Amino acid sequence: MALAGVRVVELAGLAPAPFCGMILADFGANVVRVDRTKAGASMDTQARGKRSVAINLKTSEGVSLLRKLCVQSDVVLEPYRKGVMEKLGLGPEDLLKENPSLVYARLTGYGQSGMYATAAGHDINYLAMSGLLSCLGRSGEKPYAPLNLLADFAGGGLTCALGIVLALLERTKSGKGQIIDSSMVEGAAYVGSFIWKSRAIGLWNRPRGENMLDSGAPFYDTYRTADDEHVAVGAIEPQFYKQLLQGLKLDEDQLPPQMSFSDWPELRRIFSERFASKTQADWLRIFDGTDACVTPVLSLDQVSSHPHNSDRASFVKDSNGEESPRPAPLLSRTPAQACVNPGPLIGEHTVEVLKEYGFKSSEIEKMLTAGVVECSGVKAKL
Numbered sequence: 001m002a003l004a005g006v007r008v009v010e011l012a013g014l015a016p017a018p019f020c021g022m023i024l025a026d027f028g029a030n031v032v033r034v035d036r037t038k039a040g041a042s043m044d045t046q047a048r049g050k051r052s053v054a055i056n057l058k059t060s061e062g063v064s065l066l067r068k069l070c071v072q073s074d075v076v077l078e079p080y081r082k083g084v085m086e087k088l089g090l091g092p093e094d095l096l097k098e099n100p101s102l103v104y105a106r107l108t109g110y111g112q113s114g115m116y117a118t119a120a121g122h123d124i125n126y127l128a129m130s131g132l133l134s135c136l137g138r139s140g141e142k143p144y145a146p147l148n149l150l151a152d153f154a155g156g157g158l159t160c161a162l163g164i165v166l167a168l169l170e171r172t173k174s175g176k177g178q179i180i181d182s183s184m185v186e187g188a189a190y191v192g193s194f195i196w197k198s199r200a201i202g203l204w205n206r207p208r209g210e211n212m213l214d215s216g217a218p219f220y221d222t223y224r225t226a227d228d229e230h231v232a233v234g235a236i237e238p239q240f241y242k243q244l245l246q247g248l249k250l251d252e253d254q255l256p257p258q259m260s261f262s263d264w265p266e267l268r269r270i271f272s273e274r275f276a277s278k279t280q281a282d283w284l285r286i287f288d289g290t291d292a293c294v295t296p297v298l299s300l301d302q303v304s305s306h307p308h309n310s311d312r313a314s315f316v317k318d319s320n321g322e323e324s325p326r327p328a329p330l331l332s333r334t335p336a337q338a339c340v341n342p343g344p345l346i347g348e349h350t351v352e353v354l355k356e357y358g359f360k361s362s363e364i365e366k367m368l369t370a371g372v373v374e375c376s377g378v379k380a381k382l
């Protein structure tokens, strides 16, 4: 796999950093998640392919242990509030001094500087600060956050993974590591570059929810069908719009022009009435095989069995039978391989990993006894 041989230390966090670590693990990196001791069950739902070491970082021995792990690693990924790692003596200056080729990734909401740098926050706050949240929502309604996808995952975990891979690539030339300041506000804004850069062509001149791609246009929206399912319609270009009207059995000459903004509410009413007259399956029989850009709105339970997705095996099952998306994109020679085992228990691999990093059984025993580290689940032999 593409990242085989890359050693990553991921400090346990909420959603974005775990996703970043999972991407690296899916593509072959050896990812060790550092959990707290006495933590109970892990909340990490993105733990596929990782191992867990439980270390008490509130002890000096725990801090020096983590430092030793980082010195022998390629990447450290930390998800804490600005200043937390420095307070522990594990800031980038300290670690890069000992391991100049270390890639030190810091994934936060607001980045390492600025007036909000030390403030708590979550996806919705970061999205709001990126400017994008102001664009999301139906006409006349307040802004609406689309799950926690944009800041936590697209602008956060995924963008940070890109930064790590770029830094690793650059390191092959310079031999040097570097610090990655990954701010979810900036990552989300960057993902939204199209919005900024297409303002000049008038795509976003109208109020929220009244533009072409923000649910304003009737040819770019979802519609309820007779069986209470939905279809998604994305018939933007005139040649595709024509096919939409043909499928709906509407006569273009009897309708207002496609791009007449003031007629969009009336067009939407007509489309809604038509779509409500047949079931989703009826509409798919009509539109599948055309370029009308009409697709079913599939639930999470339906996606893997849709013939298109099942043909490509786009979803995978783990050993518990739980389904999730196969890692994307597909690399032809060195594709990712999602691990089928469920995520690790907290501290499940403490002994195994510490041995791998060169610690002697007696040293590990001492740390276990002192509560510096914990080992749970399957007891490894010392």
Ligand SMILES: CCCCCCCCCCCC[C@H](C)C(=O)SCCNC(=O)CCNC(=O)[C@H](O)C(C)(C)COP(=O)(O)OP(=O)(O)OC[C@H]1O[C@@H](n2cnc3c(N)ncnc32)[C@H](O)[C@@H]1OP(=O)(O)O
Pocket: 011, 013, 014, 015, 016, 034, 035, 036, 037, 043, 055, 056, 057, 058, 079, 080, 081, 082, 084, 087, 088, 107, 108, 109, 119, 120, 121, 122, 123, 124, 148, 152
């Ligand atoms: C009713 C509740 C149910 C909860 C169910 C939860 C279900 C999951 C839901 C996921 C929701 C996802 C949401 C929508 C998100 O947006 S997640 C994104 C959150 N934001 C970020 O990640 C940005 C960067 N991080 C942060 O800003 C902050 O970490 C935070 C998220 C605001 C949390 O702040 P806070 O809890 O005060 O932690 P921090 O200031 O980071 O300090 C961490 C402290 O923990 C310590 N620590 C760390 N590892 C260890 C260890 N192994 N052993 C011992 N201690 C450890 C650190 O030393 C630090 O301690 P201290 O400096 O505070 O003394």
